[in-house]
Amino acid sequence: MRAFPCPNCSRLNHFEVRVCPGCNATVGFDPAIDAFRFLADAATVWRDRAGHTADVVVCANNNDFQICNWLVDAASATPLCQACRHNRTIPDLSEPSVPVRWAKIEAAKRRLFYSLIRLGLPRETKAQEGAGVQGLAFDFLYDAQAEQDGNPKIYTGHDGGIITLNLIEADDAQRERIRLAMREPYRTLLGHFRHEVGHHYWSRLIENDPAQLDAFRAVFGDEREDYQQALQSHYSDDGSKIWTDDFVSYYATMHPWEDFAETFAHYLHMVDVLATAGGFDLSLATMPGQDEGLAEHSAFDPYTADARALADAMGPLAFAMNAINRSMGQPDLYPFRLSNAVVTKIAFVQQMVTTARNARSAPEPEPHAVAA
Numbered sequence: 001m002r003a004f005p006c007p008n009c010s011r012l013n014h015f016e017v018r019v020c021p022g023c024n025a026t027v028g029f030d031p032a033i034d035a036f037r038f039l040a041d042a043a044t045v046w047r048d049r050a051g052h053t054a055d056v057v058v059c060a061n062n063n064d065f066q067i068c069n070w071l072v073d074a075a076s077a078t079p080l081c082q083a084c085r086h087n088r089t090i091p092d093l094s095e096p097s098v099p100v101r102w103a104k105i106e107a108a109k110r111r112l113f114y115s116l117i118r119l120g121l122p123r124e125t126k127a128q129e130g131a132g133v134q135g136l137a138f139d140f141l142y143d144a145q146a147e148q149d150g151n152p153k154i155y156t157g158h159d160g161g162i163i164t165l166n167l168i169e170a171d172d173a174q175r176e177r178i179r180l181a182m183r184e185p186y187r188t189l190l191g192h193f194r195h196e197v198g199h200h201y202w203s204r205l206i207e208n209d210p211a212q213l214d215a216f217r218a219v220f221g222d223e224r225e226d227y228q229q230a231l232q233s234h235y236s237d238d239g240s241k242i243w244t245d246d247f248v249s250y251y252a253t254m255h256p257w258e259d260f261a262e263t264f265a266h267y268l269h270m271v272d273v274l275a276t277a278g279g280f281d282l283s284l285a286t287m288p289g290q291d292e293g294l295a296e297h298s299a300f301d302p303y304t305a306d307a308r309a310l311a312d313a314m315g316p317l318a319f320a321m322n323a324i325n326r327s328m329g330q331p332d333l334y335p336f337r338l339s340n341a342v343v344t345k346i347a348f349v350q351q352m353v354t355t356a357r358n359a360r361s362a363p364e365p366e367p368h369a370v371a372a
């Protein structure tokens with residue numbers, strides 16, 4: 001995402017900021033205006049950059065735990081912000097290692113929700129669940145056993161709109177150990193959220209829509225393939241599955257559901273990275289030997305761009321970012337390759353998102369008078 005200016009002093013700040021380092025104003029992000037608001041000079045009402053006030057309050061998770069920097073409409077039915085209201089289980093905060101890890105988890109989750117909001121995806125809570133409409137909720141769990149022997153007993157995953165995350169994933173050393181054991185090029189909290197919410201959107205937007213389901217199967221294969229068997233064969237390491245250019249990651253080779261979740265996550269990676277680059281007006285040079293890069297740079301909006309345009313923009317930018325990381329002795333920022341087959345899968349995801357956004361922004365049908 002783009003960096004946001006402080007509404008008081010215009011300094012560019014990170015998305016996680018709660019007190020502007022430039023002017024010491026208290027700041028909070030208001031998704032309703034896609035910008036930060038501020039409190040300064042003893043003001044008790046939140047103002048935007050132009051000085052306009054709004055009847056918003058800090059998310060209850062900030063009042064109670066100092067863990068969230070989002071604002072919520074004072075008239076909202078819930079005191080929790082658009083990201084925090086989906087929490088079903090928060091971890092046991094009396095455990096000393098937990099508060100710091102939970103804060104990292106919530107910060108990653110807010111970045112996830114920022115993308116979901118900007119993309120216009122539906123975000124029902126469990127309380128708003130209805131026929132064919134699955135709500136989204138999170139369980140963040142402390143796994144005492146994993147702390148002792150390093151073997152997680154609680155698995156990060158998705159089931160029926162509930163995303164479970166083992167708190168151990170917020171411990172950098174443990175997550176890196178798991179990443180190496182799994183031979184993954186990339187493992188982050190944000191990546192977990194983007195992957196797991198991909199499973200949720202499969203249920204929410206594809207599973208109950210016959211046309212979408214057919215289109216999904218044509219691109220990703222038949223998800224009725226035995227999942228347990230696929231899981232076993234994936235981890236048995238019998239060499240039957242290899243990471244080819246047809247898949248965005250090795251994990252995606254396991255089963256069509258995982259392929260979709262990995263591709264959905266990848267779509268969010270690309271959109272967010274390109275929005276960030278665009279926010280800094282980074283010029284995206286063409287690769288040597290290529291004639292055209294981002295031709296219409298100024299008109300490029302990653303939140304609505306199609307998959308080909310995203311991939312074309314990503315190529316030179318990813319190469320440059322990897323080169324920068326290598327010059328700091330860091331691993332590649334973007335350890336992936338966008339083949340045509342992967343771009344075709346991303347195109348399916350991008351079209352699914354567009355369809356969902358258009359369906360939500362369509363005017364509500366006029367309420368009919370019900371005949372007695």
Ligand SMILES: [Zn+2]
Pocket residue numbers: 006007008009010011020021022023024025
């Ligand atoms: Zn400031």
Ligand SMILES: [Zn+2]
Pocket residue numbers: 059060061062068069070080081082083084085
């Ligand atoms: Zn919140």
Ligand SMILES: [Zn+2]
Pocket residue numbers: 195196199257258261
């Ligand atoms: Zn998965």
